[in-house]
Amino acid sequence: MLAKRIPQPRQSDGVQKKQIGGATIYLADAFALMPDLGDVDCIITDPPYNAKTHKGARSAKSLAASQIDFDSITEAQFIEFCGNAVAQARRWVVMSCAWQHAAELEKAGVPLVRLGVWTKKNAAPQFTGDRPGVGWEAVAILHREGKKHWYGGGRHAVWACNVEHGDHPTQKPLPLLLDWVTKFTDPGETILDPFMGSATTGVACLKLGRKFIGIEKRPDYFELAHVRLAAACHPFIGTKRKHPIDGQELIFSPEG
Numbered sequence: 001m002l003a004k005r006i007p008q009p010r011q012s013d014g015v016q017k018k019q020i021g022g023a024t025i026y027l028a029d030a031f032a033l034m035p036d037l038g039d040v041d042c043i044i045t046d047p048p049y050n051a052k053t054h055k056g057a058r059s060a061k062s063l064a065a066s067q068i069d070f071d072s073i074t075e076a077q078f079i080e081f082c083g084n085a086v087a088q089a090r091r092w093v094v095m096s097c098a099w100q101h102a103a104e105l106e107k108a109g110v111p112l113v114r115l116g117v118w119t120k121k122n123a124a125p126q127f128t129g130d131r132p133g134v135g136w137e138a139v140a141i142l143h144r145e146g147k148k149h150w151y152g153g154g155r156h157a158v159w160a161c162n163v164e165h166g167d168h169p170t171q172k173p174l175p176l177l178l179d180w181v182t183k184f185t186d187p188g189e190t191i192l193d194p195f196m197g198s199a200t201t202g203v204a205c206l207k208l209g210r211k212f213i214g215i216e217k218r219p220d221y222f223e224l225a226h227v228r229l230a231a232a233c234h235p236f237i238g239t240k241r242k243h244p245i246d247g248q249e250l251i252f253s254p255e256g
Contacts, residue, residue: 015028022206023199023229023233024214027216029215035084037213039089042191043092043095044184044193045193046096047097047195048195049072078101081194086110093141096139098138099138102140111144111145113141114141115139115141116140117139121161122162123136141157151182151183151184159179167198171197172201190210192212192213193215194215196214200228
């Protein structure tokens with residue numbers, strides 16, 4: 001049986017909200033805030049992975065310590081989130097996720113329509129060299145009961161694009177999110193990303209004429225998302241210009 005949305009304690013105190021063009025973002029815990037937002041058209045997101053995946057995330061520059069600096073989630077939390085997400089989204093729920101978590105969705109009664117794959121054309125190798133590397137991530141595609149449509153026709157749920165390195169340790173590539181937003185949503189729809197991170201989903205939504213709602217509980221990543229969304233609305237954000245009178249160097253910020 002499909003899990004129903006689980007009411008959570010209301011945590012209005014301390015929640016910060018910002019509006020940037022067609023995007024609304026919240027500094028809050030996703031599990032606490034989602035029930036207050038009401039239904040949305042689609043959810044496109046990248047939730048935290050399991051503890052093993054977080055611990056094993058390494059780069060060539062940092063073999064000794066994980067490059068992921070935020071908390072993992074348990075299988076139970078992932079299943080709860082997916083059940084709530086399907087109940088909240090009128091249409092698709094699309095997310096990259098740990099394959100171990102995705103494998104449990106059908107057993108939990110969550111309507112997994114398809115398990116897709118993002119293959120990383122420039123993925124890091126297995127630095128120890130004692131086993132094959134992992135050059136892909138799972139993509140869980142969910143939908144509540146009812147008629148489904150997307151704009152991919154009969155193509156496969158396989159996406160191949162390069163990893164992009166940004167200021168967030170697990171920042172997803174913009175071309176990947178642009179394709180998901182294009183294929184799974186319609187112009188003017190409202191898209192929710194409960195684990196916003198640096199707001200790549202939001203940038204894709206603004207570029208493609210969708211409304212965006214994002215939730216992020218880390219203040220530093222919330223501010224990073226604000227800057228990226230502002231730059232998507234106003235491309236001069238973050239650029240340097242000379243003052244027309246005194247020649248002083250100016251850097252444009254989201255606050256103007």
